[in-house]
């Protein structure tokens with residue numbers, strides 16, 4: 014199994030005009046860790062992801078992915094709030110669109126890993142919303158199984174579907190071992206999935222909490238997830 018990427022972010026300053034989002038924010042993530050980055054809307058979570066991905070380079074400081082700048086590192090897999098699939102491509106075609114050299118058999122295996130072996134040749138309009146989100150996850154894995162950046166992938170879906178997707182993502186993590194940064198404002202996502210939860214708050218945003226969740230993911234029953242989520246929520250608001 015390929016190991017996940019190692020991340021080191023030392024952001025001296027990140028501003029949009031007069032709006033200083035970060036001043037002295039340091040986050041280090043060892044290979045293969047699943048980190049949930051939580052905090053209120055507008056605190057700067059998505060901006061952190063864009064900087065790690067090398068999409069946003071307008072900051073002072075240094076981000077290293079496996080010891081090199083994001084622009085020189087392997088492109089990460091990105092999952093957005095909405096699946097953003099190409100409507101004219103099949104599920105498999107959507108994987109090949111971002112990774113043209115992916116052998117189709119490998120693409121089918123990735124789709125099978127997210128439970129879509131029978132849907133590889135269907136177009137997005139023929140897929141349910143949950144299935145489209147699975148394709149988006151398989152597409153991210155097609156790009157990289159070493160670093161997955163997930164930006165609110167469970168937002169605006171009901172809890173039942175979110176729980177299905179949590180289980181799916183947990184399976185992907187167990188199988189492929191990527192480093193994952195999961196941005197969410199919902200502490201339930203973090204409680205269900207993360208090894209570690211980092212809470213950001215304020216403007217400029219500070220790292221106000223950094224907690225390891227010691228109970229293995231597979232052993233977190235619903236009531237424990239709810240309890241951890243309540244504690245995280247209280248910490249986010251404190």
Ligand SMILES: Nc1ncnc2c1ncn2[C@@H]1O[C@H](COP(=O)(O)OP(=O)(O)OP(=O)(O)O)[C@@H](O)[C@H]1O
Nearest residue numbers: 029032034052053054055056057058059060061198
């Ligand atoms: N391209 C941009 N130009 C100017 N301001 C921006 C830009 N991108 C983000 N911001 C501002 O930076 C702040 C943080 O935005 P960001 O999207 O990173 O927050 P977030 O924590 O991910 O919020 P949400 O949970 O609502 O997505 C916000 O005040 C936003 O308006």
